[in-house]
Amino acid sequence: MTSPYQLLTKDPSSQARAGILTTRRGIIETPIFMPVGTQATVKAVSPDELHALGAPIILGNTYHLHVRPGESLIKELGGLHHFMQWNRSILTDSGGFQVFSLARLRKITEEGVHFQNHLDGTPTFISPEVSMQIQRDLGSDIVMVFDECPPYPCEHDAMKTSLERTLRWAQRCKEFWNQEKNKPLVFGIVQGGSHDDLRKHSAEALVEIGFDGYAVGGVSVGEPESEMMQAIEASTPYLPEHAPRYAMGLGTPPQMVEMVARGIDMFDCVLPTRLARNGTAFTEQGTLHLKNAPFARDTSPIEEGCTCPACEKFTRAYIRHLVKAEEILGLRLISLHNLHFYLNLMRRTRRAILEGTFSQFRNTFVSNYRKHSESIS
Amino acid sequence: MTSPYQLLTKDPSSQARAGILTTRRGIIETPIFMPVGTQATVKAVSPDELHALGAPIILGNTYHLHVRPGESLIKELGGLHHFMQWNRSILTDSGGFQVFSLARLRKITEEGVHFQNHLDGTPTFISPEVSMQIQRDLGSDIVMVFDECPPYPCEHDAMKTSLERTLRWAQRCKEFWNQEKNKPLVFGIVQGGSHDDLRKHSAEALVEIGFDGYAVGGVSVGEPESEMMQAIEASTPYLPEHAPRYAMGLGTPPQMVEMVARGIDMFDCVLPTRLARNGTAFTEQGTLHLKNAPFARDTSPIEEGCTCPACEKFTRAYIRHLVKAEEILGLRLISLHNLHFYLNLMRRTRRAILEGTFSQFRNTFVSNYRKHSESIS
Numbered sequence: 001m002t003s004p005y006q007l008l009t010k011d012p013s014s015q016a017r018a019g020i021l022t023t024r025r026g027i028i029e030t031p032i033f034m035p036v037g038t039q040a041t042v043k044a045v046s047p048d049e050l051h052a053l054g055a056p057i058i059l060g061n062t063y064h065l066h067v068r069p070g071e072s073l074i075k076e077l078g079g080l081h082h083f084m085q086w087n088r089s090i091l092t093d094s095g096g097f098q099v100f101s102l103a104r105l106r107k108i109t110e111e112g113v114h115f116q117n118h119l120d121g122t123p124t125f126i127s128p129e130v131s132m133q134i135q136r137d138l139g140s141d142i143v144m145v146f147d148e149c150p151p152y153p154c155e156h157d158a159m160k161t162s163l164e165r166t167l168r169w170a171q172r173c174k175e176f177w178n179q180e181k182n183k184p185l186v187f188g189i190v191q192g193g194s195h196d197d198l199r200k201h202s203a204e205a206l207v208e209i210g211f212d213g214y215a216v217g218g219v220s221v222g223e224p225e226s227e228m229m230q231a232i233e234a235s236t237p238y239l240p241e242h243a244p245r246y247a248m249g250l251g252t253p254p255q256m257v258e259m260v261a262r263g264i265d266m267f268d269c270v271l272p273t274r275l276a277r278n279g280t281a282f283t284e285q286g287t288l289h290l291k292n293a294p295f296a297r298d299t300s301p302i303e304e305g306c307t308c309p310a311c312e313k314f315t316r317a318y319i320r321h322l323v324k325a326e327e328i329l330g331l332r333l334i335s336l337h338n339l340h341f342y343l344n345l346m347r348r349t350r351r352a353i354l355e356g357t358f359s360q361f362r363n364t365f366v367s368n369y370r371k372h373s374e375s376i377s
Numbered sequence: 378m379t380s381p382y383q384l385l386t387k388d389p390s391s392q393a394r395a396g397i398l399t400t401r402r403g404i405i406e407t408p409i410f411m412p413v414g415t416q417a418t419v420k421a422v423s424p425d426e427l428h429a430l431g432a433p434i435i436l437g438n439t440y441h442l443h444v445r446p447g448e449s450l451i452k453e454l455g456g457l458h459h460f461m462q463w464n465r466s467i468l469t470d471s472g473g474f475q476v477f478s479l480a481r482l483r484k485i486t487e488e489g490v491h492f493q494n495h496l497d498g499t500p501t502f503i504s505p506e507v508s509m510q511i512q513r514d515l516g517s518d519i520v521m522v523f524d525e526c527p528p529y530p531c532e533h534d535a536m537k538t539s540l541e542r543t544l545r546w547a548q549r550c551k552e553f554w555n556q557e558k559n560k561p562l563v564f565g566i567v568q569g570g571s572h573d574d575l576r577k578h579s580a581e582a583l584v585e586i587g588f589d590g591y592a593v594g595g596v597s598v599g600e601p602e603s604e605m606m607q608a609i610e611a612s613t614p615y616l617p618e619h620a621p622r623y624a625m626g627l628g629t630p631p632q633m634v635e636m637v638a639r640g641i642d643m644f645d646c647v648l649p650t651r652l653a654r655n656g657t658a659f660t661e662q663g664t665l666h667l668k669n670a671p672f673a674r675d676t677s678p679i680e681e682g683c684t685c686p687a688c689e690k691f692t693r694a695y696i697r698h699l700v701k702a703e704e705i706l707g708l709r710l711i712s713l714h715n716l717h718f719y720l721n722l723m724r725r726t727r728r729a730i731l732e733g734t735f736s737q738f739r740n741t742f743v744s745n746y747r748k749h750s751e752s753i754s
Contacts, residue, residue, distance in 0.1 A: 044705040069698045077694055085690050313462045317454055321446045328421040
């Protein structure tokens with residue numbers, strides 16, 4: 001199996017790496033942040049705007065798209081890329097996380113999961129094969145294996161039982177693609193919760209099956225940040241250097257930089273768009289709550305020197321007014337800024353790795369962000 | 378007083394006219410539709426998008442901007458144009474309509490109106506002079522006189538009493554600008570409800586005072602369409618040909634074309650953006666309710682041949698999905714389409730007048746729109 005990932009540079013002071021991931025729709029320079037397009041749109045943002053922000057890949061949610069509008073409709077209309085007019089790469093998750101966090105009346109069997117969807121309670125069944133079929137019909141460029149996501153905390157025995165089934169499911173996901181032509185990339189997902197031995201076991205077993213890339217799942221599910229980092233550290237040593245590594249569903253800007261230092265290449269997170277809808281912007285100095293009164297007459301942009309479409313034209317005072325008045329343009333502008341911030345943070349991180357200055361960049365960025373964060377928030 | 382309005386062509390079959398209105402920020406080809414930017418933004422749309430749609434002028438609401446964020450803040454930050462980054466013309470209404478439709482505990486005196494604002498009940502006072510001062514501080518290019526807007530229906534005697542006060546207020550508004558340098562255009566507003574003699578009296582009295590343009594107010598306030606047209610017909614004969622005429626707060630596409638035929642040059646209406654937020658799009662064949670099931674697999678654009686940003690890229694099926702999933706991009710796309718439809722309808726109307734084909738255009742457009750409207754709606 002040839003790897004879709006080319007490792008360019010390793011940072012001497014940490015596990016950080018700069019590389020290039022190639023999908024059938026183009027190349028992705030890593031480390032990379034992937035904006036989340038749950039329901040066939042990154043919330044409040046158009047495909048043209050995402051292009052302009054320089055996003056080479058976005059994420060789609062298998063569970064949500066299966067429930068509405070359904071993958072058969074999307075397939076009939078030419079696939080997810082054509083449906084939403086996005087011609088760069090798309091990664092789809094497996095639906096596992098949503099089945100275990102959103103759906104009702106779940107029943108897990110060896111075959112798969114029966115549940116009622118969160119919208120109208122329709123009885124639904126997703127198995128490893130069904131998840132692969134949905135992701136195939138969507139036309140995803142990177143598909144994720146279907147996994148069980150136990151809630152946090154989860155005891156060792158229960159986690160081990162779940163993990164073993166998830167590994168059998170991973171094997172079935174892998175086999176699904178044997179009969180398929182025009183394969184996407186297929187990523188395995190390391191589970192094991194906060195148990196180091198299970199993380200190791202999971203990673204080794206997945207590598208044995210063999211995937212194009214490996215994610216660390218079951219993180220950012222309510223555990224303390226130290227355990228989150230520990231889950232990464234307990235997984236990456238057992239993953240091959242020539243494969244991309246993806247930490248699912250996180251995080252804050254410093255968390256991402258810290259995870260890059262622990263060998264992670266790919267991230268997705270709803271924070272940039274979710275916090276934008278609440279009037280919160282990310283900056284080098286932590287988050288800004290733009291509803292706050294001190295911004296009423298503030299004629300500076302969200303962040304000085306920022307080249308995003310919001311900062312190039314609009315003041316904090318104007319955006320604050322829009323947020324207070326509940327005008328959609330307000331959350332549009334903050335969404336653009338936040339997505340730019342996340343995308344650009346990974347571009348800067350990559351540049352630092354390539355230039356051999358990652359250690360300094362990491363220290364400065366993380367301490368600066370955390371120092372100011374509390375005073376401004 | 379030199380007129381800001383240049384009459385280019387009169388349609389031989391009706392009162393329709395094509396002209397050019399010049400404000401201190403540029404020229405406006407009439408007939409024109411003005412998108413409504415109530416709270417310093419046209420809802421869901423950015424200034425760049427409005428530019429691209431070819432809008433030469435938008436409307437701002439004096440009442441709303443006075444209540445939040447306040448004209449003193451906007452003035453301090455460089456005026457409304459700079460605040461919202463819109464460098465073309467802005468017309469502001471006088472606040473009269475909102476004071477009489479939104480505000481609470483109203484008390485009308487000869488001096489002005491005391492009320493509590495609709496947001497937090499703050500006691501507020503707006504007089505003709507206060508309205509002019511607010512519009513001046515906003516930096517409006519076309520200001521409207523402060524008028525009383527009696528509810529529909531209103532008996533002759535009550536309307537006459539109200540109208541006489543409104544005329545005295547119009548005189549005070551006119552006088553306000555005598556001491557001012559760098560004057561905007563100032564428009565009078567014909568009132569009189571459904572009473573033809575009062576419309577005539579109002580128009581003649583306003584012309585006697587002398588304004589840069591004349592609006593017909595107190596229309597689209599719940600009266601039948603026939604009375605709306607009657608109110609226009611009872612007003613325009615008494616307005617000077619060399620001044621622009623503006624029908625306030627309306628209407629549907631056929632209503633606008635019919636009003637152009639009755640001598641109206643300018644319109645503003647919230648329908649394009651308001652209906653968009655409910656999933657309704659305007660087309661040549663009436664309105665489309667994009668939530669409806671038949672659009673689920675419809676791969677055509679909202680309207681064939683339309684050159685708006687929504688129709689150039691996206692299908693009805695995708696936009697329907699976005700609307701059903703309550704995604705902001707859905708209402709953004711329909712807002713762009715609807716604003717394009719309204720702006721383009723006036724461009725087509727103008728062209729028809731200039732080319733001498735207005736009569737045919739009017740008949741075809743209105744009958745086509747109304748014929749299909751009911752079957753699709």
